[in-house]
Amino acid sequence: MSGKGLVELVSVHKSYGNRPAVTDVNLRIPSGAYCCLLGPSGCGKSTTLRMLAGHEAVTEGDILMDNRNVTLLSPTQRGTAMMFQNYALFPHMNCLDNVAFGLRIGGMKTAERHARARELLALVNMQDYAQSFPDQLSGGQQQRVALARALITEPDVVLLDEPLSALDPFLRIKMRKELKSIQQKLGLTFIHVTHSQEEAFALADLAVVMEGGRIQQIAEPRELFEQPATPFVAQFIGGHNLLTAQPGARQNDQVQLHFDPQGSGWIDSHRLPAGQGELSFSVRCDHIDLQPGQHPAAAGQFAVTASISDIEFQGQFIYVECTTSTGNTLMAYLPDRHFGQLPLHAGDLVTLSWSAQHLNLFQPQHLNSTAQVAQPAMAI
Numbered sequence: 001m002s003g004k005g006l007v008e009l010v011s012v013h014k015s016y017g018n019r020p021a022v023t024d025v026n027l028r029i030p031s032g033a034y035c036c037l038l039g040p041s042g043c044g045k046s047t048t049l050r051m052l053a054g055h056e057a058v059t060e061g062d063i064l065m066d067n068r069n070v071t072l073l074s075p076t077q078r079g080t081a082m083m084f085q086n087y088a089l090f091p092h093m094n095c096l097d098n099v100a101f102g103l104r105i106g107g108m109k110t111a112e113r114h115a116r117a118r119e120l121l122a123l124v125n126m127q128d129y130a131q132s133f134p135d136q137l138s139g140g141q142q143q144r145v146a147l148a149r150a151l152i153t154e155p156d157v158v159l160l161d162e163p164l165s166a167l168d169p170f171l172r173i174k175m176r177k178e179l180k181s182i183q184q185k186l187g188l189t190f191i192h193v194t195h196s197q198e199e200a201f202a203l204a205d206l207a208v209v210m211e212g213g214r215i216q217q218i219a220e221p222r223e224l225f226e227q228p229a230t231p232f233v234a235q236f237i238g239g240h241n242l243l244t245a246q247p248g249a250r251q252n253d254q255v256q257l258h259f260d261p262q263g264s265g266w267i268d269s270h271r272l273p274a275g276q277g278e279l280s281f282s283v284r285c286d287h288i289d290l291q292p293g294q295h296p297a298a299a300g301q302f303a304v305t306a307s308i309s310d311i312e313f314q315g316q317f318i319y320v321e322c323t324t325s326t327g328n329t330l331m332a333y334l335p336d337r338h339f340g341q342l343p344l345h346a347g348d349l350v351t352l353s354w355s356a357q358h359l360n361l362f363q364p365q366h367l368n369s370t371a372q373v374a375q376p377a378m379a380i
């Protein structure tokens, strides 16, 4: 463990001309963390990574590494190493020389450089390929060599720009396990840009979801999935329904919520923001139950009536899409064995229900985000 590699971005902005690419990014990545920057194309994740590497100037704000302000330092002065999407190996050099290259600048003797490069090739399980050239290697092997090359300068922080995107799906899963295992073994901070939520969930200690140049949520993957902070996050990570409801009658410590046209349920009043009109929620597709016919909500449950518009077999679960009488869509993932016991067909009237504890309430301050304007929550 290096014990180093604490990374902080303080009010970082980046504009190209007068077009903002990254806006007001505040982020603290602890030493030794595996952090994934996640988001759709154009959200600003690569620009953020390039600013961390020193390949892109910061327009406003500061970047700190181990409490040292590195904002104006060159890439080689920061203690970072970058691994690129296409690996950027030198085609005319064998693996040993590719890996040893970073030590040339330091003026180290060839024998010493090669000895160190051999150690790193062994770390990434490529010791038998020292004399091979990049075009003689598979994608996964090239990726391992590129990682060894990034590690040879003994960085505290490794920056990875879509490192798995050039690999086929099987190799991608294998290589992501290797990346995580090397990161844990060396105890370095890894900052990994991806547009895949599955990759971020598998790798990250800390996931940062970006949209429109801004951070939408910073959380551990489990929290991100269980409590997405904004409608954008819920929609981007997938597997969530977005809902809106109107608060109605009060009873004891509970408030009734009404979904248009035929749905309702009761929620603890302390969960609702004061003075709020319409409320926005998400509920996970795998937290929804389905029953044939029309039923009122049971105690502690929410229920909505809709008709089945589509059923798809997805392997481990059945995807059931339902449409309410006002034309909105609700999705449920039913376990295969559960679905087998139900006589459900497209066109059937069903009741979708879920526990009140599974309603994820969006806080009103998060509903003013750009993403919310672009993707309004759905009224059911």
Ligand SMILES: Nc1ncnc2c1ncn2[C@@H]1O[C@H](COP(=O)(O)OP(=O)(O)OP(=O)(O)O)[C@@H](O)[C@H]1O
Pocket (backbone or CB within 6 Å): 016, 020, 021, 039, 040, 041, 042, 043, 044, 045, 046, 047, 048, 195
């Ligand atoms: N060199 C540049 N000049 C002008 N605009 C740029 C430049 N690089 C990025 N941008 C703009 O900045 C915004 C953020 O781009 P960025 O590459 O960081 O997004 P990204 O999330 O990494 O996307 P992708 O997944 O497609 O790589 C985009 O609107 C992009 O068009």
